[in-house]
Every structure is written in C-alpha cells, then in structure tokens.
Amino acid sequence: MVRHGRPALAAAFALLLAFALPPAASQAAACARPADWTGGTKTAGEVWTAWWRPDPAPIKVSAHFSIRFHLCGPPVSRVSVRGWMPDHRHGMNYRPVVALNGGSGTVDGLLFHMPGLWQLILGIRGETARETLIAETVLE
Amino acid sequence: MTPWHSRASAAARLSALSVVLWLLSGLAMPAPALQLTAEEERRILRHGPWPPASRPDPSNRVSGTPAAIAFGRTLFFDPRLSVSGTISCATCHQPDRAWADGRTRSRGHRTVERNAPSLFNLRFNRWFGWDGAHDTLWAQNLRPLLDWREMGIGPAGAARLVRSDRQLSCGYRRAFGAAPGEDDDLILVDLAKALAALLETLVTGRTPFDDFRDALARNDAAGQARYPAAAVRGLRLFIGRGNCAVCHFGPAFTNGEFADAGVPHFIEAGRVDPGRHGGIRRLRSSPYTLLGRFNDDPQRSTAAGTRHVRLRESAFGEFRVPGLRNVALTAPYMHAGSLRTLADVVHHYSTIDEERLHAGGERILRRLDLSERERSDLVSFLETLTEQPRRPVVRKPAHVQCR
Numbered sequence: 001m002v003r004h005g006r007p008a009l010a011a012a013f014a015l016l017l018a019f020a021l022p023p024a025a026s027q028a029a030a031c032a033r034p035a036d037w038t039g040g041t042k043t044a045g046e047v048w049t050a051w052w053r054p055d056p057a058p059i060k061v062s063a064h065f066s067i068r069f070h071l072c073g074p075p076v077s078r079v080s081v082r083g084w085m086p087d088h089r090h091g092m093n094y095r096p097v098v099a100l101n102g103g104s105g106t107v108d109g110l111l112f113h114m115p116g117l118w119q120l121i122l123g124i125r126g127e128t129a130r131e132t133l134i135a136e137t138v139l140e
Numbered sequence: 141m142t143p144w145h146s147r148a149s150a151a152a153r154l155s156a157l158s159v160v161l162w163l164l165s166g167l168a169m170p171a172p173a174l175q176l177t178a179e180e181e182r183r184i185l186r187h188g189p190w191p192p193a194s195r196p197d198p199s200n201r202v203s204g205t206p207a208a209i210a211f212g213r214t215l216f217f218d219p220r221l222s223v224s225g226t227i228s229c230a231t232c233h234q235p236d237r238a239w240a241d242g243r244t245r246s247r248g249h250r251t252v253e254r255n256a257p258s259l260f261n262l263r264f265n266r267w268f269g270w271d272g273a274h275d276t277l278w279a280q281n282l283r284p285l286l287d288w289r290e291m292g293i294g295p296a297g298a299a300r301l302v303r304s305d306r307q308l309s310c311g312y313r314r315a316f317g318a319a320p321g322e323d324d325d326l327i328l329v330d331l332a333k334a335l336a337a338l339l340e341t342l343v344t345g346r347t348p349f350d351d352f353r354d355a356l357a358r359n360d361a362a363g364q365a366r367y368p369a370a371a372v373r374g375l376r377l378f379i380g381r382g383n384c385a386v387c388h389f390g391p392a393f394t395n396g397e398f399a400d401a402g403v404p405h406f407i408e409a410g411r412v413d414p415g416r417h418g419g420i421r422r423l424r425s426s427p428y429t430l431l432g433r434f435n436d437d438p439q440r441s442t443a444a445g446t447r448h449v450r451l452r453e454s455a456f457g458e459f460r461v462p463g464l465r466n467v468a469l470t471a472p473y474m475h476a477g478s479l480r481t482l483a484d485v486v487h488h489y490s491t492i493d494e495e496r497l498h499a500g501g502e503r504i505l506r507r508l509d510l511s512e513r514e515r516s517d518l519v520s521f522l523e524t525l526t527e528q529p530r531r532p533v534v535r536k537p538a539h540v541q542c543r
Binding site: 061062064087089090092093094095096097109113114115116140 | 182186266385386387389390395396397398444445447448449450452454455502503504
C-alpha cells in the first residue's frame, strides 16, 4: 500500500475490480488533463482513466470539499463516490451527491472528519463494464 | 515514515543545521525523555494557533453587531422568558461556573436528560447540542424557549412579552432596526439570534498550552521549558498512544463531529438516549434549520452539512466530540454528567470496554491500561488547556434605560 505524507490529495490508486473489457492501456496513456485545469491527479484503471481534483485543495480535516472529475473510456452511466478509513473501519458522516455530465462531473458534500488514512472510492458504471477506483490520502 | 523524512518535508521550520545537531545529540547521548519527534511536533502544532480566525455567521443578520450583543445579554439573564417567570438561560448556564451548572443533568421546570455544556467557543461549531440536532447557534437557543421542561415560553408568549415590555421592545428595535412585527415565530427566532450574537463573543483566552505550542512553532527553547514536564508527557500520550487527538482534533480540540466514546447512554431503566441518530432525525423535522425560511443568508452558503448529513445506523449512541478548552472548569463530564472529575474521564478511557465499543465495527479507541503516573500526566495536560488569566465574567447588565 502506498502512502503519501503530503497533505494534498496526492493519491495512489489501486484497481480493485474490473471485468468485461480487456485491458486498454493505450486509452489510459491518451487521457489528457482537461484543457481548463491546472493540477489534479490522474488515475488509470483497466477500463476507465480518471482525472480529478478536490476543491478547495488541499483537503482539510473536517472541512467540506467537492471534487471535479473527468473520465476517459467507454460511455459512463453512473458514478458513485464514498470515503472510507480502512484503519478505523468507518466511512463519512455525509452523503455526497454526484452530478454527471457525459464523462465529467462534480461531487459535492464530501467531508473527511478525522486525520489519518482515507480512501476515496469511485464506483464507475457503463453499459458493459463496471470498475472501482480507490484513491488514498493521508490527512494531517 | 521516519521522523527524518517528515522533518525534511517540513524544512520551512528547521534549518538543515539544526537537524544535523539534533541528530548528533541524539546519537551522542541517550535521548532525553522530553525530546519530541518531528511527527509529534507536527501533531502538536495543529492544535493552534489560538484563537483561530472567525467571521460573522451569515445565517444570522445581527451576528457580530454591538446592539444585538447587548440585547442578547439582557435576554440571557431575563427569567420572564420562561412560562413560570423563574428560569433564565443563566439558571443552567451560570457565567461564574464556566457557563454550566455543575449538575449531572440540568434542571429547569423539570430535570432534563443531559448535562448542560459550557458555552465557550461555540462560534467554531458546525453542530450544536450533544446530539447535533441544530445546525446554527440561534436554532440551538430556541430549544429551551420551546421546551417546557426548560423555559418553554414559546413563540406567542415571547412575542407578547417583547411587544408589551418597553425595555425589551426598545432593545429589539435597536438590534434589528425595526419594531417587533406581527409574525410571532419570527420574533422568537430573532431573540434567539440576539442571544447567538452574545454567545459568539465567548471565546476562551490563551492557555499555557498555547504558549508552549507557539514556542515550539518559533523554535524558542526557553519558552518551551516553561511548560511543566508532566504536561508534556500527558500531551505526548494525547497525540500519541492515547489517540485522543483523532477526535479531539485541531485548535478547539474537537473535530466538530460525533463519536461513541464508550459512555453508557441509558436515561433510566428501559430508555436510552439515541444520541446523534435522534439528533439527525430532529434536525430533519425542524423548521428552524439552514434550509428553512429563517436563514438570513440567501446563498445558503453554510448549509452543506445540513444538506448532506447522512442518517447512519452507527450514529446511534454517538455524541458530539466536546472541545476541551477550559475543560478543567466544566465538571461533571460527558453528555449526562456521568463522570465527576477529569481523573475519572482518564480512568474511563484507560479501562474502556472494547468489546462493547467495537460492536459496530469501528476501531479507534482501545483500552489503554495507563499507569497511575500516565493518568496523572494526562490530567496535568488537560489542566493546561485552561485560559490564563481567566477572562472577565459576563454579568447581568445593570439596568440602563433603553431609548
């Protein structure tokens, strides 16, 4: 497990679950940072590759934040987001809301209420595939 | 992560030279007992600076205004705001008892289910009450005015009083810029907003811990040396093995959220306090929230928490993590005053029943099995969170003619 001491959401991604489509490494390499962004983190899964960034950045303990994301890959029908502290075995006290617009979107209502290791878990669903991407960050 | 690594990443605070000297001194002799690691320093620094920056509450149009603060002070001490004419806010929140009442559970017209918290540093909260049933300070202030067991004057009674009493209607006009109108609910909420303006001013003063923390931030060894050794040891437990700072986080020593600290929550045989779970349900059924018509902020810029709060099963039996500034002044402790002293609180954490606590799956608190000395160190540390000098007590205003 890769852990970053940086307070910013410099995240390590792990692929949890992917099926239905063969690996598409070239698709990941081709996924460019959205034109109007500076910063942000790129995450390559088997099916989708995500660019995403928190707002405000960096994420602070017990402060509300949103996320903007952009996905490269096959058409997306649904994205769900949750937060999880694996060491404590609890999630967030808030229910985030995802607004999806094509392959891009925003997530509002996130709040990480303790310092320590958090996972941001993106559940992506398309017509023929689904995939779970996990970003990890250590909040100070 | 090694201390060295994180030291380097916090290079702004330390020159490379002092790192080398520190390394050499660490190699040359046995590590002194109170030498803090870089990781410990970082964890200590995040409990300051104090006081934090603050701004007026956008949901309350009179937040921060002197006329409302003065009016709030009059209201706080006025027993006519209770149906019986005998109970004021100050009955349970006594200024010279750190704004609490020293009782396990408070008593108005009847004994209520919970302990009266002190009223310090509320302006930094996201949620109010032990169960966070309120999302603004003013909405919290409404509760005793509506609950018959506490004061219970209600909207009609309050509006009648303010309209008919010359001093109160003058104070109202000064604070809100207009005479009390026709809408009883609105008048009641306005009284709660004036009370909130008063309570926002109750920010605790500087403490010995803050002096130590700031001395650490500027690398001032002499300043650090003034902090008692027992308090340093207690502080290390607090941010280290005790894991206390995970919940009691940041400058106010609370993350502002809710947790199960293993405190029994029976009200009486057969009846339990649902804690946060009940608080979320009450919030959702209340007309007095940031999503309702009494929010003075058209943008609803502070309403994210109310909009997104999640009704979790695990919220059952959780209570708000209390801030710990001035905690030595606010005994008894916990939501129903079940622990009499700080030593009792530390003993509780030291001997906590893990089996009961981890039933819901969460693993933060552990039975600490602290030695007698460790327990007294932790108490010494908590005592250094008391402001020094004590700030002057807010008194009932002298009778001044309001015109």
